Amino acid sequence: MALPTYTMVCFLLPKTVCKQIMAIMSDFWWRSRKDSRGMHWKSWESLCKPKECGGLGFKDLEALNLALLGKQMWRMLTNKNSLLTRVFKSRYFKKSDPLSAPLGSRPSYAWRSIHAAQKLVQQGARVIIGSGKDTKVWSERWIGSKPAMMVTSMRRHERGRQLDVSEDMRVSELLCGNGSEWNAELVRDMFTEEVKSKILAIRPAGRNSMDTYSWEYTKTGHYTVKSAYWVQTNIIEGVEEKQAMIQPSLDVIYQQVWNLETSPKIKHFLWRCLNNALPVAENMVHRHIGKNKECCRCDGVAESVNHLLFQCNFARLVWAEANVHIPPAGKWSDSLFSNLHWILNLKKSIQWRLWKKV
Structure with a gap:
């Protein structure tokens, strides 16, 4: 890299x-x-x-x-x-x-x-208002967050006259006093209710402070x-939402695997189990490598990852000899994820040994 x-x-x-x-x-x-x-x-x-x-x-x-x-x-x-x-x-x-x-x-x-x-930078950048002299009202992102947005005016007549608003207007023109307070009346006249509430929620630093940029996705504000x-x-590519739709309930098991106090080799093996990424007979036939997907120890039963580790006669014998308690249902589940979730905190290395013995 x-x-x-x-x-x-x-x-x-x-x-x-x-x-x-x-x-x-x-x-x-x-x-x-x-x-x-x-x-x-x-x-x-x-x-x-x-x-x-x-x-x-x-x-x-x-x-x-x-x-x-x-x-x-x-x-x-x-x-x-x-x-x-x-x-x-x-x-x-x-x-x-x-x-x-x-x-x-x-x-x-x-x-x-x-x-x-x-x-990408637009998604997380926001102007932190100091004096407001360096920030343009209409063309810079200074209100809201994740992402910050530009504002639009609500041009209307006030007391019989139309508000005269410059395209180059600075945020400092919306401030009053020592620059640490908003001119609430002017803000109400110029902006919609939604924008007004966001502006009034901002706390300007004052006339002696510079306008700076902050990155919204770190605690320090640094990119x-x-x-x-x-x-x-x-956010931009939306991988997080897609993943939640595909596997909404497996995150806990994955976290459990990576937090185990065991060797990286076994963690990686468990990851391959969860992702059905082992060359068991069923997977090999699915990839057009070989024609027989049956377990070599159990007649007429397909050799899947779950079968090899939990439901095979040899695997059942190993778990029994290891004095591992069978799940509450009285037998190993047809779901690999349920079996792994049950066994992860008991015997981490037995599954690895079962695989190496095949």
Whole structure:
């Protein structure tokens, strides 16, 4: 990962390159010999899910690339006097900021790459109002959160006259006194009820404070690649919602597996059990490798992961000799997940030994 990461900090890798790199990583993970590609029991997308959601926590390179590029855009927002910011501002956003700047005509590949992360940064960036002098009312994201949004005016006549509102109006013009309080009457006249309530809930820092940007997905307010990657995969791409629809009840079991006080080898084996990623006879026939899916010890019964570990005659004998209590129903369930949930806190290594004895 070290080689592409350095490049991904500055440039947007083509999707084909990302897919080729991820294919190499997937081959390396599944193969058992150098001259073999190995059997890919789960897709790369499945491996990239968090461990508590059934994956292994590998990184999706396209999402990681955007999170790294978002760091460059964040630097432009928070360090406006840096050489990087001044160079790009003079060319691409003379009268705006990186969050609202268009791609422009004939952009450099560097700007095209950073601009690709604009949607991601918009999702979590919010202006923290200080004096309000540097923040435009209509074109910057300074109210609400996750994501912060721009405001729209409620232009109407007040006492027989129409409010004169400038497009370049600053937030400081909505403040009164020493800049730490809102002009409530003006805010009510200019904005809808929904926007008004959000504005009045903000506490300005005062005239002597600078307007700054805060990242909504960390406690410190600082942008991190880790939090941005989470935003890209779980909110923008919606992986979290999709996963909840597919496996709403297995998260507890996955967390239990990864929190076990046992060797990483056994944890990985249990993960493969839960994901049906073992070369048992039933799975091999399903992949058109072999024709007989029956258990070699039990006549006429298909060899599934659950059968091999719990319902096979040999497995039953092993569990009995290990003095493991049978589930309350009096027999092992037809559900692998129920059996694993019952047994995880009792004997972690017996399942591994059963597999090695097959």
